[in-house]
Amino acid sequence: MLDLREIRERREEVEANLRNRNVSLKLDVLLEADEHARRAKRELDAVRQRRNEIGALMQTPLSPAERARCIEESRRLKEIEAELDADVQTREKERRDLQMAVPNFTHPAAPVGPDDAHNRVLRTVGEPARLDFSAKDHVELMEALDLVDFDSGAKVAGQKFYFLKNEAVLLELALVQFATRILREEGFTVCITPDLARREILDGIGFNPRGASTQIYSVADSELSLIATAEITLGGMLAGEVLEAEALPLLFGGISHCFRTEAGSAGRESRGLYRVHQFTKVEMFAFTRPEDSGAMHERIVAIEERIYRELGVPFRVVDVCTGDLGAPAYRKYDLEAWMPGRERWGEITSASNCTDYQARRLDIRFREQGRKGTRHVHMLNGTAIAVSRALIALIENGQRADGSIRLPACLGLADIPARW
RNA sequence: GGAGAGAUGACUGAGAGGCCGAAAGUGGCAGAUUGCUAAUCUGUUGUGCGGGUUACACUGCACCGAGGGUUCGAAUCCCUCUCUCUCCGCCA
Numbered sequence: 200m201l202d203l204r205e206i207r208e209r210r211e212e213v214e215a216n217l218r219n220r221n222v223s224l225k226l227d228v229l230l231e232a233d234e235h236a237r238r239a240k241r242e243l244d245a246v247r248q249r250r251n252e253i254g255a256l257m258q259t260p261l262s263p264a265e266r267a268r269c270i271e272e273s274r275r276l277k278e279i280e281a282e283l284d285a286d287v288q289t290r291e292k293e294r295r296d297l298q299m300a301v302p303n304f305t306h307p308a309a310p311v312g313p314d315d316a317h318n319r320v321l322r323t324v325g326e327p328a329r330l331d332f333s334a335k336d337h338v339e340l341m342e343a344l345d346l347v348d349f350d351s352g353a354k355v356a357g358q359k360f361y362f363l364k365n366e367a368v369l370l371e372l373a374l375v376q377f378a379t380r381i382l383r384e385e386g387f388t389v390c391i392t393p394d395l396a397r398r399e400i401l402d403g404i405g406f407n408p409r410g411a412s413t414q415i416y417s418v419a420d421s422e423l424s425l426i427a428t429a430e431i432t433l434g435g436m437l438a439g440e441v442l443e444a445e446a447l448p449l450l451f452g453g454i455s456h457c458f459r460t461e462a463g464s465a466g467r468e469s470r471g472l473y474r475v476h477q478f479t480k481v482e483m484f485a486f487t488r489p490e491d492s493g494a495m496h497e498r499i500v501a502i503e504e505r506i507y508r509e510l511g512v513p514f515r516v517v518d519v520c521t522g523d524l525g526a527p528a529y530r531k532y533d534l535e536a537w538m539p540g541r542e543r544w545g546e547i548t549s550a551s552n553c554t555d556y557q558a559r560r561l562d563i564r565f566r567e568q569g570r571k572g573t574r575h576v577h578m579l580n581g582t583a584i585a586v587s588r589a590l591i592a593l594i595e596n597g598q599r600a601d602g603s604i605r606l607p608a609c610l611g612l613a614d615i616p617a618r619w
Numbered sequence: 620g621g622a623g624a625g626a627u628g629a630c631u632g633a634g635a636g637g638c639c640g641a642a643a644g645u646g647g648c649a650g651a652u653u654g655c656u657a658a659u660c661u662g663u664u665g666u667g668c669g670g671g672u673u674a675c676a677c678u679g680c681a682c683c684g685a686g687g688g689u690u691c692g693a694a695u696c697c698c699u700c701u702c703u704c705u706c707c708g709c710c711a
Contacts, residue, residue: 237668237669240669241669243680244670244679245679247679247680248680250691250692251680253691254692255637257692258637258638266691270691272691273692274691277691441629443629572666
C-alpha cells in the first residue's frame with residue numbers, strides 16, 4: 200500500500216510506474232474517491248463537533264426547557280450522524296480498495312518490460328553440465344528410484360499432490376537443516392512458523408485470499424488461510440509494533456509448508472514437482488531501516504547464491520523486470536537453476552525488497568533517538584530453499600549415466616544408488 | 620471443552636457515566652546544576668485523518684484490544700469477537 204498523500208504528490212511518477220508494470224488502473228478514479236471520502240469525513244466531523252458542544256452544554260446549569268431542547272437536537276443530529284457515518288464508511292472502503300491496487304514504486308535500475316522475457320541476467324554461476332548421455336527429467340528419475348509417488352498423492356489429495364519417499368525424504372530434511380544452519384551462521388533467528396494465518400495478515404503482506412484467481416487456500420468458516428509462503432507469517436510477526444532503531448535490522452528465517460492453489464496455471468511448466476500444491480520452504484525475512492534495505496537486498500541474494508554454490512547447482516541471477524514484479528516488490532532478484540530435464544533455467548529462489556509497502560499496511564514502524572515520530576520499516580524476503588524446486592535441480596543435475604544420483608557433500612548424505 | 624480474571628499511552632499502572640487524550644511513576648527529549656561517569660531539579664513528551672499557514676502558530680474529529688448496543692453524553696454500563704493469565708478436563 201502506498202501512502203495517499205504520496206500518491207497525490209507524486210502522481211506523474213505513480214502513473215508512469217503503472218504503465219511500466221502493465222497495471223491498468225485509473226488514478227483519476229482513486230483521486231476522485233479520495234476527494235469524496237475526505238469531503239464526507241468533513242461533514243461528519245462537523246456534526247460530531249456540534250454534538251460535542253451540546254454535550255458540554257448539558258453539564259452547565261440549564262432550565263428544563265433548554266435541557267429538553269438540547270436533548271432533542273442531539274437526538275436529531277444522531278440520526279444524521281449515523282447516515283453520514285455510513286457514507287464515510289463506504290467511501291473510505293472504496294478509496295481503500297483502489298489504493299490497495301496501486302503497486303509499489305519501482306527501483307530505477309530495474310529493467311522495464313511487460314513480461315519475463317525482459318528480465319535481465321546479472322550473472323551466471325557454474326555451467327550447465329554437458330552430459331554424455333541423454334538426460335532424464337526428475338519425474339522419470341525419481342519414480343524409477345522410488346523417491347516420489349504422484350499417483351497416491353492424486354488419490355489422497357488430488358492432482359499436484361505427492362508423497363515424497365525414501366532418500367527424497369532424507370533429502371528434504373537435509374536441505375532444511377542445511378539452509379537452517381546457514382541462516383543461523385548469517386545471524387538469522389530461525390523459526391518454524393504456523394502454516395496458517397489470519398486474513399488480515401495475508402492482506403497486509405499483499406496476498407488476496409479471496410477472488411477467482413487467488414493462489415490461497417482458505418479454511419471454510421474461519422478467518423484462516425493456508426499460507427503460500429512463510430513470508431506471510433514472518434512479516435506478520437511484528438504487525439502493529441513499534442521497534443527501536445538500534446534493534447534493526449531484524450533477521451528471521453522461517454521453515455514452513457507452503458500451499459498454493461495454482462489456479463489458472465494448469466499444464467504450464469507444471470510437470471512433476473515444478474508446480475505443486477504443497478511444498479516445504481525455508482524463507483529469509485528482514486526488517487530494516489529505509490536507508491539499509493538496498494544493501495540488505497544484495498545481502499539476501501548473496502546468501503541465496505552461497506547456498507546454491509555449496510549445493511553445486513549451476514544457476515544464474517536475474518533482475519526481474521517491471522511487468523513481472525509483484526505489487527509489493529520494489530525490486531526483485533530471482534535465482535534460476537539449470538534443469539537438464541527441461542533443458543532450461545527454472546526459478547528456484549526469489550528475493551524481493553518490498554520497501555515500506557507491506558509495513559504501512561501491517562503498521563510496523565521504528566523509532567530512533569533524536570528524530571520526532573516514527574517511520575515505517577522496510578521489509579524484504581527471500582527464499583533460502585524451496586524444497587520441491589531444489590529437489591528438481593539436485594536430482595536432474597546429479598544424475599549419472601548408470602541411473603544413480605550424486606549428492607553434494609554439504610548435505611551429509613550418501614549418493615542415491617541406481618535401482619536398475 | 621468447562622469455570623474464573625484481565626486487555627488503558629514506549630513501559631509499569633490509576634481511573635468505575637460528563638471535570639479524561641486520560642493521574643502517578645519509568646523511559647525519551649531540552650535545560651539547570653554538581654568535582655567526578657551518574658545523581659538532583661525544572662520543563663517537555665501519543666497516534667491517525669482533516670482544516671489552516673510560505674513554514675510555524677492555531678484548530679476540528681477520531682483513537683483506552685476489535686466490532687456493535689444503551690445514553691443528550693461511554694475508557695467507564697450491556698452484547699459479540701480476539702488475545703492473555705489461573706484452575707479443571709482432554710490429548711500428541
